Amino acid sequence: MATQSRIAVARTLQIVFGEGERVPDGWDAGLASGDAGLANALLGHCLRRWGTLQAHCRPQFRNPARGVPLGTQVALAIGLAQLAWLEGVTDHAAVNEAVDLAGDRDLGFPPHRGLVNAILRRAGRDRAALRATLDAMDPALDRTPFAELALKAALYPRGQGGAREVLWKRLQAPPQPFFRALGPAPDTLLPVDGVPGALQLAPGADFPREWLASGRGMVQDLSSQALLAFAWGGSPRTVLDACAAPGGKTTALARRFPEAALTALEKNPERAARLKENLRARGVEAEVVVDDAGPWMRRPGPAFDLILLDAPCTGSGTLRKHPELTWIGPSIDRPRMRAVQRDLLEAAVTRLAPGGLLVYAVCSWLSEEGQDHRDWLLARPGLAPVAAWPAGMGAEDGPTAFFRPDPLTWPGEGFQAFAFTRTLES
Ligand SMILES: C[S@@+](CC[C@H](N)C(=O)[O-])C[C@H]1O[C@@H](n2cnc3c(N)ncnc32)[C@H](O)[C@@H]1O
Structure with a gap:
């Protein structure tokens, strides 16, 4: 057997x-x-x-x-x-x-x-x-039209040619794990340059199973850690994590803004149970609400000083970590996914306090899931981009309001994120 x-x-x-x-x-x-x-x-x-x-x-x-x-x-x-x-x-x-x-x-x-x-x-x-x-x-042979689309989007607007094969080779290698300490960290974990608080395995070190099981640390992709290191001078009293399970980013928000009242929304009851368990194990205090974030955010209620919308997406930026997406990606209903993202974004804006910050993120390279939403949203009056990430995290030379690390050099997953504020006079 x-x-x-x-x-x-x-x-x-x-x-x-x-x-x-x-x-x-x-x-x-x-x-x-x-x-x-x-x-x-x-x-x-x-x-x-x-x-x-x-x-x-x-x-x-x-x-x-x-x-x-x-x-x-x-x-x-x-x-x-x-x-x-x-x-x-x-x-x-x-x-x-x-x-x-x-x-x-x-x-x-x-x-x-x-x-x-x-x-x-x-x-x-x-x-x-x-x-x-x-x-x-x-x-x-190991690519589908979905994988080809992801590669093309990742490399846009660069010439595709040889870069496509170079990127594919990178995506075919097993992902490098990154960690975040929630307590003392073993000395087999080393800091990652340029991403405060991020840790990686020292050469030849064993995967720190016991440390993770003890609740003193968690695995968190480098892109998630870098995007959560957004620069913003505000000190929020209220924070909303609109799509929260399994809670990696909720945990990071709680540790960064310990004085704030934190609300974590999750639609899927099973995932919400896991979110609650993870937050409990990490000693994170948050109100967990099991509901669809769209209607929930549209209901009358208090505005939030900081909103993270880590939206459901195709996951096209995560082919390295989730190679099965290459095969099941072609059956994802992309127009529906886009519509859900836009609906959530529109609803989230209704709950953003004047002067507050909204960070939208997707682990995808497809512009239809990131850049297009940003362009649509920022054409509205009363919203302004916030250059929340340092040079090197976006396409610009200096600080950027659009997080999109270079897929050919960045060791984390493919992400797009943008940050904006509601202007005080709106
Ligand atoms: C990208 S994952 C979030 C990952 C999480 N932020 C983290 O870092 O651990 C998106 C989550 O949103 C949830 N979700 C999808 N649609 C939702 C909706 N309409 N309202 C609330 N949650 C939703 C999914 O079940 C999933 O758990």
């Missing part, structure tokens, strides 16, 4: 490719830490190289045009990825466990053991050659 780590990877690939859903939060939660490390590496390779792995197998099927059922594709991908890229896994484990997966009734995989065994044994005869063959295949 296959080990729990391979079964967890197989189930997750079924969810992504069978149901078109994102990798569920906590998909590896039941695994011991060594197994979780293997499972994460394996899932990453399968998701990043799914097109290549399938293209390698297809000519070996009896009927390449018809292909094989998803369960068989998953078993093959899991076996091949281990043989090619996970040197610590023996041939025996890679092949036999994939063959076991192929007949796994609980997973509902068809009993194509013979086919999986034959393809993997052939591939395992020379693992270095297998790796070289897979790595020499066309990188476009």
